[in-house]
Amino acid sequence: MSNTATSRPRAFADRLHGHVRAGYWTRLVPLLAVLATVTHLPSFLRPVWSPDEGYLATQARMLADGGVLYDTVVDRKPPLLPWLYEACFALFGSVSLWPLRALAIGAHLTTAVLLASIARGRWGDRAGRYAGALYLLVSIGLSPEDTQAATFEVFMLPAMVLAFRYAERRRWLAAGIAVALCSLTKQTGGAVMLPVLWMLLQDTRRRGVPWPQALAKIGFGFALPIALVAAILTKPKGFLFWVVTGSGDYAGLGNNWPQMLGRALGNSAILMSAALAFLLPHAHRLWLRRRRRPLPARGPERGSTADLWVWLLSSAIAVSVGFHFFGHYYLQLMPPLVLLGVGAVATSAVPWRPVAAYSALASTSFLALAVFWPGQRLTQTTEVATAVAAQTTPKDTVLVWGMHPELYWLADRRPASRYLTAGFLTNFSGGKGGEKVGEEYSVSDAWQTFDTEITTNGLPRVFVDDSGTAPYQPDKVPRIASLLDTYYEVVGVTGDTVIYRLKGK
Template sequence: MFAAPLAPTRTETTRTAYWTRLLPLLAALACVTRIPSFVRPLWNPDEGYLAVEARLLAQGGQLYDTVVDRKPPLLPWLYEAAFALCGSGSLTPLRILAVLAQLLTAVTLASLARRHWGDRAGRTAGVLYLLVSVGLNPEDAQAAAFEVFMLPWTAAAVWCADRARWGAAGAAVAAAFLTKQTGGAALLPVLWLLHRRGAVRAGLPRLAAGFAAPVLGAALLTGPAGFLFWTVTGSAAYAGVSGSPLHILGRALANTALLAAASAGLIPPLARALRGRTRVAGGWLWAWLASSAVAVAAGCHFFGHYYLQLLPPLALLATAALHARPGPPRRHPAAVLTSGCVCVLFVGWGLLAPRPELAHAERLAAAVAHRTAPGDRVLVWGMHPETYWLAGRTPATRYLTAGLLTNYSGGRDGSRVGEAYAVPGAWPVFRRELTTHAPALIADDSRGKPYAPARLPTLRALLASGYTEVARVDGAVLYARAPGPSGTAP
């Protein structure tokens, strides 16, 4: 005879009931907060860059060779896989994956908080994170871009380290790094936990192996030299601190103010924790916040989407302060209510605010598509690679933005923008590509920026020798190949 199956224990039943109630709430909240992400074809140039990369990879391109970017490979591969399954004409599949990424981050934070401060703290952490996750300019918070897909891995790394699963923690840090380089900042709280648990001798080799295996695997798949150059050594100029100090300071203050407004419900408990009035146990939390702050400031660009990396440790710190013992009752409903009201404002902003740069890119893409055939290669000289994707045209070069060829990025002034500050070796490759695949159309979308062709001898000579102006679109200038003596383009 077979023995009857053991009945579930009280602890297992309680755990199942807890997540059965909490998961639907967090899932609904994740969907509601990201409704704005579905109302526009794309939100920022990062999404456009990834979409163009994915199409080129699907056509047989090789990452870090015929398709290049300063980012690790995980998200381009994810875009490529989504396009392979669902087609490349819409980012809706990536929007859905972004909702799942935010949900996974919230669930992981809830699990961490529940383990340390109890059931109510778990619910508070998950809800607070999702409410503040949209508290930036919608083009930063709603895009299906690098930080959104990096955060589940950073949270998973801390979750695994909190449970002394060092190999898994290392793999999660590697996955975060392979999504965006600053995801490697999660290594600091992991190492903090490793040290505090006295497990350095036994855990460090497993942590190192867990980290090294995915990174080495990605390097072998893409080519070690190209992987190292494009993810680490080739970005020195971009990560430098040169540029317009006032412009950089203004962006830093503006995005910090936005995040502070979104975190209005979190600020009082965080202030109490900082003043020491509420005991928040766990130096790992402060280490996580500090490493995330360093990651945001790295390179002195202070783009809004960088600030998303601060949100998981901020939500956990506020949760710890709210549920510390002893403490005044009824603090956490006020924090959640305040965060919810602010969240509504940011979601409304995402639904209603106009996006003039997207409208410009759409008009320019329509003009490019009108003047070229589907098989033509084109060059869009600017910082909006989404134009290629919207127009359905293949780039004439592996360099999808002028930034890679001039070092232009937000905050750079004209003093360190030009051919001399490009990614090392880029201009010879660029000239060779334009000779091999001469673009049928060149769209100069610089619109008075420091990377205008007038300041770049190579591009200026190219336009003068073989192209003629044919149209203007919102300040962008379109050049078509001029016919040669025989009536064909040179």
């Protein structure tokens, strides 16, 4: 073996030893791990935090029973997280979501470490430490149902930050792969491609490096994982429809503007309150620049933050896509917000201590909110699931007519249809009102598929009407009304949920 071949491992070992000896990461990472665990410890207090968790858990069980993703198991989301749920259930059983909650803490920790690395490279060691810690404090700065659940946005963040980090280091192929992984967790994660391309453009201008080769690397890195998943690991036609082309009506404009605007402004205000400590210094710096006053500086600027602003803009666009403005969408804003705030404090005379103190106080408030968060809806859902389990056997199927698929998982009963929510059959989506809701607005061929499932597998033994006062109540959907009138009788009512059972069974 040549001296060159043997020197590379030795050089890597020397660098690793130097990093460990320096102690920056060996001290910081354990502290961040403790902080990540403490801030997300309430996630273990409930069996399920959101319908998305229930949907993923039910999907995972269907996949484990032989279901095929984007065929007999469908959703409008990419496949990585359903597969992760399935893998955890295979290893640890499907009774509890604690393995996913633990992995979610790991995802937050990874995001914090990557942000610390970016901030350290730009503004020094102290900025790196504060970036990681402040992210973890802010990461619970929304409704607990949005921040404590193990859902798409949480697992999307590490790949998103990694894509930015790779682009910052001009590792274009790796950046493209990271964007692909982000997009395969949730489609809107692909928005990080915008700052990646922005950094490529700026690098080309500064260094005079030809851009076609770097752009080709990004494109190849992005396309290869997606092509692999679409063409080999799933059905290409099903992947294209459910992940890319089949959500137009769901993501379209509705007529309930006041509710959408209220949700957008409300969640923005909550996040701003959590991040206020490092947003105010940045606002102050912008105000001084506008007034053309000298900036009180702690140190040099160390480069432009234009790429961070482009990242924040791309994340804001991603949050707005579909006009739903659910709280968990806002998690995508947190990494660029934290870095912009940390950069503002690091390059100004603003002391770190009050910034950390306010962030810790705000985080403590959100932590207490998560511990004492009202559980009326979960209590009702659990009662309904218990009743459904009592009315059926494990071999029976159940149909939940509503938007809470966690009922299937809590009751441990198989769904009678691949459509786990009424939204697929009626085009209903939260916050959009009753416009374009009904049989005629369903997913393409959904009712024909539904009829085939019922005919082939038999009628579900129990039908749960969980529609409440929603615009897809059974009496507003003729096929469901006819099904209930002909074959079912009421056997129980819990809150606004009605439980039906097959007549004579």
